[in-house]
Amino acid sequence: MIIYGVALLAACMVVGTFVGDYLGVLLGVKANVGGVGMAMLLLVTASASTRLRGLVEGASGEGIKFWGAMYIPIVVAMAARQNVVAAAHGGILAVAAGVSATVVCFALVPVLSRLSAKGQRDHADTTGQQGGR
Amino acid sequence: MAILEATLKANGLIVAFAVVGIAVWISYLLSARLTAGRVHGSAIAIIIGLVLAYVAGRFTGGENGVADIPVLAGVGLMGGGMFRDFAIVSTAFGVHIGELKKTGIAGVISIFAGVIVAFVVGALVAIAFGYRDAVAITTIAAGAVTYIVGPVTGAAIGAGSDLLALSIAAGVVKSILVMVGTPLVAKAIGLDNPQTAMIYGGLMGTTSGVAGGLAATDPRLVPYGAMTATFYTGLGCLMGPSVLYFAVKALFG
Numbered sequence: 001m002i003i004y005g006v007a008l009l010a011a012c013m014v015v016g017t018f019v020g021d022y023l024g025v026l027l028g029v030k031a032n033v034g035g036v037g038m039a040m041l042l043l044v045t046a047s048a049s050t051r052l053r054g055l056v057e058g059a060s061g062e063g064i065k066f067w068g069a070m071y072i073p074i075v076v077a078m079a080a081r082q083n084v085v086a087a088a089h090g091g092i093l094a095v096a097a098g099v100s101a102t103v104v105c106f107a108l109v110p111v112l113s114r115l116s117a118k119g120q121r122d123h124a125d126t127t128g129q130q131g132g133r
Numbered sequence: 134m135a136i137l138e139a140t141l142k143a144n145g146l147i148v149a150f151a152v153v154g155i156a157v158w159i160s161y162l163l164s165a166r167l168t169a170g171r172v173h174g175s176a177i178a179i180i181i182g183l184v185l186a187y188v189a190g191r192f193t194g195g196e197n198g199v200a201d202i203p204v205l206a207g208v209g210l211m212g213g214g215m216f217r218d219f220a221i222v223s224t225a226f227g228v229h230i231g232e233l234k235k236t237g238i239a240g241v242i243s244i245f246a247g248v249i250v251a252f253v254v255g256a257l258v259a260i261a262f263g264y265r266d267a268v269a270i271t272t273i274a275a276g277a278v279t280y281i282v283g284p285v286t287g288a289a290i291g292a293g294s295d296l297l298a299l300s301i302a303a304g305v306v307k308s309i310l311v312m313v314g315t316p317l318v319a320k321a322i323g324l325d326n327p328q329t330a331m332i333y334g335g336l337m338g339t340t341s342g343v344a345g346g347l348a349a350t351d352p353r354l355v356p357y358g359a360m361t362a363t364f365y366t367g368l369g370c371l372m373g374p375s376v377l378y379f380a381v382k383a384l385f386g
Binding site: 061073091108109 | 149150153154156157160175178179180181182183184185186187189190191196197198199200208209211212213216217218219220221222223224225226227228230233236237239240242243246247250251254255257258259261262273274276277278281282285289298299301302303304305306307308309310311312314318321322323324328329332333336337340341344345348352355356359360361363364366367368369370371
């Protein structure tokens with residue numbers, strides 16, 4: 001049943017968002033802390049579990065895949081509802097702040113990425129002797 | 134005409150599905166015919182969306198782009214936070230835990246680095262533009278983190294509405310640039326595997342920017358980038374009015 005998959009997805013999102021909101025209140029932050037991330041982890045865990053197989057295999061899985069395929073159209077709708085006028089009219093300061101922050105962070109991606117790869121290699125070196133992966 | 138308008142208004146979300154579908158179809162056509170597939174169809178669709186949002190914003194004077202046109206109000210629901218997050222979560226289906234673990238601590242570092250670096254760069258720009266007041270510098274800098282962190286931080290430390298507007302504008306510029314710029318720089322920054330996508334998500338952090346940028350680059354990377362980006366705004370809202378504000382205050386009193 002397609003609805004089983006959709007229901008599982010919905011349940012993961014509700015639980016994750018709730019935990020994120022709760023975490024926000026606990027930390028005194030006016031924002032959801034990692035709700036979507038936790039919902040994703042729940043879905044990953046649920047879809048790997050043998051007990052919930054009926055909710056993710058066959059037609060049920062199609063219910064989840066459908067929403068994954070709707071992701072790009074939803075992002076297009078999201079783009080179409082941005083306050084682009086405000087961004088363009090925020091003046092040169094807003095543009096300068098936004099652009100420089102973005103450019104610097106783009107540039108950092110390969111730097112941190114290399115650190116991550118190096119960490120993995122070092123780890124592999126130390127565990128390699130015991131026939132690690 | 135009045136009947137048509139009533140029909141469209143009464144079926145907002147359904148109209149949005151049809152309209153977005155047409156926009157995506159045109160975009161993929163343009164991608165294939167004009168760029169021989171070099172520019173991804175979804176990248177063109179996102180740009181068309183942004184252009185329409187700009188035109189609609191000028192036309193209606195509203196803040197929600199196309200969604201402020203009554204017959205297209207459904208686009209606001211379809212592209213709103215609820216459907217966006219639902220679709221993002223669904224992309225995690227089929228993700229391997231192993232890929233997430235491989236990035237490990239670098240993923241966590243990237244979130245902290247992303248918030249702090251964006252804040253520092255934003256602060257430097259504010260200072261370069263002549264701001265010397267700790268509240269103003271912090272609010273603008275927090276806007277460079279994301280357009281949610283900016284106003285949350287500004288409101289917490291008592292910034293005026295003009296500063297809040299400025300900080301939101303900075304955040305929206307960042308989000309749009311991440312959406313449009315990611316497919317252009319993807320090759321140069323090695324954004325072609327799950328590990329780098331997680332680090333990218335943590336560094337850029339703006340959920341809409343990362344969602345749009347990865348969709349236009351390689352949809353398979355979406356869950357990995359979204360996973361780290363989801364913690365970014367929370368961390369920014371946590372650090373903005375506290376440690377980051379105190380640091381600016383220590384320097385500028």
